[in-house]
Amino acid sequence: MTTALVTGANRGIGRHLASQLLERGATVYAAARRPETLDLPGATPVALDVTDPAAVRAAAELAGDVDLLVNNAGISTGAELLGDLDGVRAALDVNFWGTLEMVRAFAPVLRANGGGAVVNVASALSWFAAPGAGAYAVSKAANWAMSNALRLELAGQGTRVTSVHLGLADTDMASGIDGPKTDPAEVARRTLDAVEAGDLEVVVDDWSALVKASLAEDPRAFYERFLAA
Template structure:
């Protein structure tokens, strides 16, 4: 897909990876709707701030009524409550699924007819290595990302006849606010944003951006090992 002169909607574009995606899209010659719950928090030059809360159906509908020239949707907005499944706050667990699964679906349902009406284009869902790895301590996030991966695969078949390519991005920790608490190596979000946009350009269906994600995907067929009980 030719990104130059395309029209992209990037959710969660006020910070983190979303901000880098929006900035790189502008650099590549796209018109960019930088969507955020608070559009006043969008400070990137060259973008069109757009109010959008993917957990709010009315907000999504209003944004779609504005961005009627869209040809690319990047579902990047996310949450990170850190909730475990057994003892985590149930509202936090619900928020993860509401954001990553239902929010992504809601935005895609709103913008798919628009993209199709403009001749086709692309949807990119920002997933994670945790689509494929599910550590207990952040089970809510991992479960939501796994659900979003399944959603992406199913929507790919539905969107293909509309001339919309559906892709996913899988990556480990990046040097963003969401991972500020993490000690250890983190990827440069500018590099990951460039890889993701190269994937859209080239029609890559899964952008697997780092070794950890590649190893996790390769291990999906491995036998499940039972956890060791601690006495």
């Protein structure tokens, strides 16, 4: 039976991931900065700010039976690289450094429990940039590259690393953005199905597939289409 810890489990995609893991018979640690906001009967609440190394270490000590680590916690500050530098740093602190801190703390736990798996929730913005999302795009590109590197570094202990990429999901983070949005429950379902299948990457929606395919092209063509849309 799987024992999972999900960060950012109090809302959005994270809550659906934790809820669906419970439905699939897993034991779940549901982590959030404010555990009182968690509403997941059957899950063990964990107070966790992924930017706080002491809190991350405490979570790894508490959840010593975990064999699936789901790094879902993330922020979008709306910062541009030439704008608010504090916003840029905040995006990287959560989306890159916080995720890496979690993997570093839980790698020995996963090894002790047979290897298991890590899921890092990235974005289609790992592969392109958009106005108003410069810092977010950089942080998620770093998250994707981190997953690729960790996949190699953790292979020796039998730990799989899966990277999840999607466009807009119908969550609080995207509430002020117009455009087609994927149901977060569907994001969670596809992610967990991919983990069960041993997949290394989840491309959730058609937009993400289009963006990924564009990486083999001249970037001028993609950005001309993007800016004209």
